[in-house]
Amino acid sequence: MEALLLRASSYAADVDGVIHLITLLAGFWFIVAEVVLFYFIFKFRKKNNEKAQYITGEKKEEMKWIHWPHNLIIVCDIVLVFFAIKAWYHIKQELPDPDFTVKITGQQWAWRMQHPGPDKQLDTADDIELVDELRVVVGKTYHYKLESLDVMHSFSVPVFRLKQDAIPGRTITGWFKPTRTGAFDIQCAEMCGIGHGIMGARIIIETEEEHQKWMESLSGNSVAQAL
Amino acid sequence: MSSAEHHHEQSIWEKYIFSVDHKVIGMQYMFTGIAMALIGGFFVYVFRMQLAFPGMSVPGFGTVNPMEYNSLVTNHGSIMIFWVAMPVLIAAFGNFLIPLMIGCDDMVFPRLNRLSYQIFLVSAIILIISFFVQGGGFGGAWTSYPPLSAKSEYNLTPWGASLWLLAVALEFVAFLIGGINFITTLMNSRAPGMKMYDIPIVCWMIVIASILFMASVGPLIAGAVMLGFDQVYSIGFFDPGKGGDPVLWQHLFWFFGHPEVYVVLLPAMGIVAEVITTFARKKLFAYKTVLFTAAATGVLSFFVWAHHQFVSGIDPRMANVFTVTTLMISVPIAEMLFVYIATLYGGSIRFTTAMLFALAFLAEFLIGGVTGIYLGASGSDIFFHDTYFVLAHFHYTFVPIAIIATFAGLYYWFPKMSGRLMNETLGKIHFWMTIIPFNFIFIPLFILGASGQHRRIYNYQNFPDLAVPELQNLRVVATVALIFMILGQIPFFYNFIVSWKKGEKADANPWKAATLEWAAPSPPPHGNFAELPNCYRGPYEYSVPGRDLDYWPQNVK
Numbered sequence: 061m062e063a064l065l066l067r068a069s070s071y072a073a074d075v076d077g078v079i080h081l082i083t084l085l086a087g088f089w090f091i092v093a094e095v096v097l098f099y100f101i102f103k104f105r106k107k108n109n110e111k112a113q114y115i116t117g118e119k120k121e122e123m124k125w126i127h128w129p130h131n132l133i134i135v136c137d138i139v140l141v142f143f144a145i146k147a148w149y150h151i152k153q154e155l156p157d158p159d160f161t162v163k164i165t166g167q168q169w170a171w172r173m174q175h176p177g178p179d180k181q182l183d184t185a186d187d188i189e190l191v192d193e194l195r196v197v198v199g200k201t202y203h204y205k206l207e208s209l210d211v212m213h214s215f216s217v218p219v220f221r222l223k224q225d226a227i228p229g230r231t232i233t234g235w236f237k238p239t240r241t242g243a244f245d246i247q248c249a250e251m252c253g254i255g256h257g258i259m260g261a262r263i264i265i266e267t268e269e270e271h272q273k274w275m276e277s278l279s280g281n282s283v284a285q286a287l
Numbered sequence: 288m289s290s291a292e293h294h295h296e297q298s299i300w301e302k303y304i305f306s307v308d309h310k311v312i313g314m315q316y317m318f319t320g321i322a323m324a325l326i327g328g329f330f331v332y333v334f335r336m337q338l339a340f341p342g343m344s345v346p347g348f349g350t351v352n353p354m355e356y357n358s359l360v361t362n363h364g365s366i367m368i369f370w371v372a373m374p375v376l377i378a379a380f381g382n383f384l385i386p387l388m389i390g391c392d393d394m395v396f397p398r399l400n401r402l403s404y405q406i407f408l409v410s411a412i413i414l415i416i417s418f419f420v421q422g423g424g425f426g427g428a429w430t431s432y433p434p435l436s437a438k439s440e441y442n443l444t445p446w447g448a449s450l451w452l453l454a455v456a457l458e459f460v461a462f463l464i465g466g467i468n469f470i471t472t473l474m475n476s477r478a479p480g481m482k483m484y485d486i487p488i489v490c491w492m493i494v495i496a497s498i499l500f501m502a503s504v505g506p507l508i509a510g511a512v513m514l515g516f517d518q519v520y521s522i523g524f525f526d527p528g529k530g531g532d533p534v535l536w537q538h539l540f541w542f543f544g545h546p547e548v549y550v551v552l553l554p555a556m557g558i559v560a561e562v563i564t565t566f567a568r569k570k571l572f573a574y575k576t577v578l579f580t581a582a583a584t585g586v587l588s589f590f591v592w593a594h595h596q597f598v599s600g601i602d603p604r605m606a607n608v609f610t611v612t613t614l615m616i617s618v619p620i621a622e623m624l625f626v627y628i629a630t631l632y633g634g635s636i637r638f639t640t641a642m643l644f645a646l647a648f649l650a651e652f653l654i655g656g657v658t659g660i661y662l663g664a665s666g667s668d669i670f671f672h673d674t675y676f677v678l679a680h681f682h683y684t685f686v687p688i689a690i691i692a693t694f695a696g697l698y699y700w701f702p703k704m705s706g707r708l709m710n711e712t713l714g715k716i717h718f719w720m721t722i723i724p725f726n727f728i729f730i731p732l733f734i735l736g737a738s739g740q741h742r743r744i745y746n747y748q749n750f751p752d753l754a755v756p757e758l759q760n761l762r763v764v765a766t767v768a769l770i771f772m773i774l775g776q777i778p779f780f781y782n783f784i785v786s787w788k789k790g791e792k793a794d795a796n797p798w799k800a801a802t803l804e805w806a807a808p809s810p811p812p813h814g815n816f817a818e819l820p821n822c823y824r825g826p827y828e829y830s831v832p833g834r835d836l837d838y839w840p841q842n843v844k
Contacts, residue, residue, distance in 0.1 A: 064738045078666040090657045093624065097649055100631040104567070105638070111837055112830035113633030117572030117626070126573065126625050133621050137614040140664055144614075145607050147666030152603040168441065211435040212533065214598070214673060218739030218752070221670040225599045227534060228434060229527025232600055245752040249673040249741045251428040253441055254354050257745040 068244060068265060069220035070237040074147040076221070081143055085136045089129075151222070155235055158203040162194065166206075166213030166226040169255030171246065178275055188278060192261035194246065197271045198238050206232045214250035217263055225250055238265040307397035308813050312404050313383030314704070319404075320375035323411060327366035328773060334359045334745075339759075339766035341746045356745035357426030358447070362418070364429035365451065368547070369458050370411055372689035376554040377462065377500075378407070380696055381469050381493040383704065387804035387811060388487045390478030390820040390842070395471045403465040410457035417450035425451035428743060430540055433525035433533045437517040449518050456511045459504050466497030478803060478842070481822035484574060485841065487802050488826070491578055492557030496550045499585045503546040510539030537599055541592035548684070549588045553581055555692035556623060559645045562695050563627060565800040566642035567634030568837050570827045572626050580619035580626075587616045597668045606665040613663030620656055624649060635830070635837075639798075640714030644695035647722050648687045655683030658733070676736025679729045686725055694721070694779070701783075702797045706809040707790030713782040720775025727768035731761040801838045802826045 061067075061076040104112075115122060161182045163174035173194040177186030182205075196202055206215055208226035216223040220236050248259035266274070303311060329347075336343065337351040344350050351359070382400065386393055394400045418424040425447040427436040436452075439445035473486065473494045513524040514536065523529030525536050564571050571577065593601060593609040627649055636642065658680040661667050671677060694717075701709050740753050747753040747762075796805035803822065807815050820842035828839035 061737065064734070075667055075670050078664055079661060079670070082660050082664060082667060086657045086660045089621070090653055093628065093653050094650060097628050097631070097646075097653075100628060100634075101636060101646060104631055104634045104636050106635045110635060112568040112635040114570060114830050114832050115572065115633055116570055116574075117629060118575065122629075123573065123576075125629060126576065126622060129625055130618065130622050133618055137617060140660065141611055141614055144610050144664035144666040148597075148603070148606055148610070148669070151666070151669060152606070211441050212432050212599075216673070216741060218670070223598045223669055223672050227527075227600045229533075230600060243751075245739070245750050247739075247741045247750060251357070251430075251432070251435065251743050253435055254357065254426070254443060256357065256743060257353050258749050260750045262751070 066219050066240070066242075066244075067221070068238055068240045068242065069217075069222065070239055071147070071151045072219065072221040072239075074150055074221075078140075078144050078147045082140060085140060089133065089136070152234065155203070155233065156201050156237075158235065159200040160197070161203040161205065162196070163205045163207070164194070164215055164226075165209060166215065166248065166252075166259075167209040168211065168253050169248070169259040171215075171248075171259070171261040173261070188275065192246075194261065194263045195271065195274060196238050196263065196265055197268050198241050198265050200268075201235060201237045203233055203235050206234065211252050212250045213248045213252050213259070216247040216249035217244065218247070219244045219263075223249055238263075241265045241267060241270075305401065307393070307401050309382045309386050309394045309397065309400060310704075310811060310815075312400050313379050313381070315404050316374045316382060316407070317379035319408060319411060320371050320379060323366050323370040323374075326415070327363050327371060328776075330359045330363040330366070331769065332773060334363070335766040335769050337745060338747070339763040341748055351745065353745045354423060354426060354443070357428075357743065358418070358424040358444070360743055361426050361428050361451075362414070362424050365455065366414070367685070367689065368429065368551075369455060370414065372551045372685065373458070373462060374407060375693050376551050376558075376689060377469075377493055377496055378403070378465050380489070380554060380558065380700075381465070381497070383700070384804065385469055385472055385490050385493065386476070387703070387807055387815055388490050388802050388826075389473060389476060389481060390803040390806075390816065390822060391472070391476035392814045392816070392819065394468050395475055396468050399464055400468050403461045403468070406457055406464070407461035410454045410461060413450055413457065414454035417447050417454065420446035420450065422447055430537075430544070431514070432540075433514060433517060433536050434527075437514060437525050437533075438521075439518070449515065452511055452515055452518065456508060456515075459508055459511075462497075462500055463504065466501050469494050469497045470501075478820050478822040481841070484578075485822055485825050487557075488560040488571065488574070488577055489554065489557030492553040492560075492581060495581050495585050496553040499546045499553075499588065500550045503543045503550075503589065506539045507543035510536055534596075534600060537596050538592070541595045542589070544595065545592045546585070546588040548681075549584055551688050552684070553585070555648065555688040556581070556627075558692050558696040558699070559627065559648050560630075561800075561802065562641050562645035562699050563630055564827045564829060565699070565798050566637045566639055566645070567631050568637075568829045569630050569632075569634040570825075570829055572629040572632070574825065574827070577623060577626055580623045583619040584616060584623070587612065587619070591616055591663075594663050594665075594668070597665050598672050610663060610665045614660065617656070617660060617663070624653060624656070639698070640709070640711055640718055641695050641698035643715065643718045644691050644698065647718070648691045648695060651683060651691060651722070651725070652687040655680060655685075655687060658683060671736065673742050674736040675732045675740045675742060678742055679732035679736055682729050682732075686729075690721070690725075694718075697783075699798070700804075701786070702793035703804055703807075703809050703811070705787045705790070706793055707786055708793045708797060709786040709790060710782050713778045717775060717779040717782065720778065721772060724768040724772035724775060728765045728772065731765045731768075735761050796840075799836075799838050801828055801840045803841050806840060806842045 165172040175188040176182045208228045213226040246261035333348045336345040422444040516522040523531045525533045590612040594613045597606045830837045
């Protein structure tokens, strides 16, 4: 997965781990099934006047060919369920203590990102609000408070392996912890109307010094707007 | 149906337009479904051209604006599911096959059957009208999530959204009526001697699918009425500002939407069972297992719906339950596929066009099944949800179901429908020109999805990480392959039309198959059988030891 898409959050590797595990287990069954299918197709093609065999498939020694794979698939499923839920629990159910909290509001068709200002507290006078740009510090744990003003949107950061729908009338809290610096896409991943195709944003992950500099470069008063 | 009615001369009007004959109604569904498939196919051609060559003037359409793009993807999905897969797989094959295969003269409720088609036709016409009204066709995705679908100031298609909803609701009514008919007919009109386990699998599958549909569609019809009230009267069932809940719609929709997958899958599995047993000259491996796994799949399919909603804001604990149920459903489906593969063991396989399509169904559907696991597992779905990976996954299920299995069925029963044979050479050209491009369309889309490309975007140039040339090249590959696949359908239409009129005459049982429909003349007259058959054995008695012929028809003592 890393070859296709960088990982930039603490839990991206967990999601990719589940993906790799599924590729391994399901891939095994897929290859077995396809090989057997094509082998049978080749082996049992019509030859001269040889008659086909009469097999009901209802006898015990015949059914074992179905029952054994069946039982093994159940075992594979249990393994998969365990690791899928483990990753899910870590990403969506746990909520580690945050260093910072940001508020992300989707609306047709832009993202409003409310960052804590120099006082590091959200919903204070020095908050910094940006449109379609989220600035976070690498290595810090963030909580996001996700809202929508109109229709369903979905806050998706592929390099984080994170996705969460925004629902009008609700505030959904989640978390992430960026692990590498850079600028990456944020997408709206839920059909939200005519402008859905332009509802992108960028996430800029920077070091603490860069982040400080950026905050200082903004004069406190001009951007201080609590919502 | 009195026998006197069989003999009086019918006008063309009576015979083809207002017919109550199950075969004619089946054909009406078939041809309407194929006509809608052409529209759905045209839509995908237009929006794939836009994706590969953003901003170009698409030949036959012109430039695509975002509004049109949304409407094209929405209606492509709606058409292919509701107006192609369902009418062709359930209504067309169900109507044509069930009475013939269980050895009776018609459906139990022939006039209800006619009404079902008429409502369906009206729903199709309303959908087509919705493309041309003020504001254009609905563009809020085939899942139609409110509040986007509920308020015209959000979706900007005041007429399109309501007409789309009305069309879908009418289509449901049509299939409810049709389903009642299938179930009643299968239970009450079987040939004397045909016991439960003597019923051909395809009839079982269509009836199980009808039961699933009837049991799942109720909540969605209620939801559709609520959404209609929201659209027209701003009642606010789904409006949080008025105390409603937009997520409620998702539950109602997917409570129907996931069983719906199996509603179309099971008939396709049934068709494939008939084709592979005939052309492998084999008894179906473990008939009862197939039947029970189908029933188990059907029951389980009612408990998996929220895997479409893992990241939709439902309580995250719920995802754990639905991960378990979703992975459970992989067990009966895998078992069914194993049984089909096992059926080939020891066979004497004849590679007719119908058989090639049936085998391709197994090979391709496996990909669709396996990739579903990535989405059913909550941990990985966080990333894959609403990406092209999902899109490629369900096309690897729906194309084998609605296209590949349908072709298997069409090539197989064409002699019964028309009394003539299709050209096998053209059929094989059509087969390869369908299967090869199909894979070249969707394998690139898996890669795009895994690279983070999300769905329903009219131009990826707006997303820097997705605008890179490597990904754009994959989009072009998919689009070019799509054009090849569309061109590959020309030999089929030519073959179908010419063979229907001038093909080689077929006798009643050209494939030497054992089920009852082959005991009727080709094409069967009104009333089907000269003399209603008796049934003496199961449907797949091929290559029975000690018999000269390698098939033992159900109606032969």
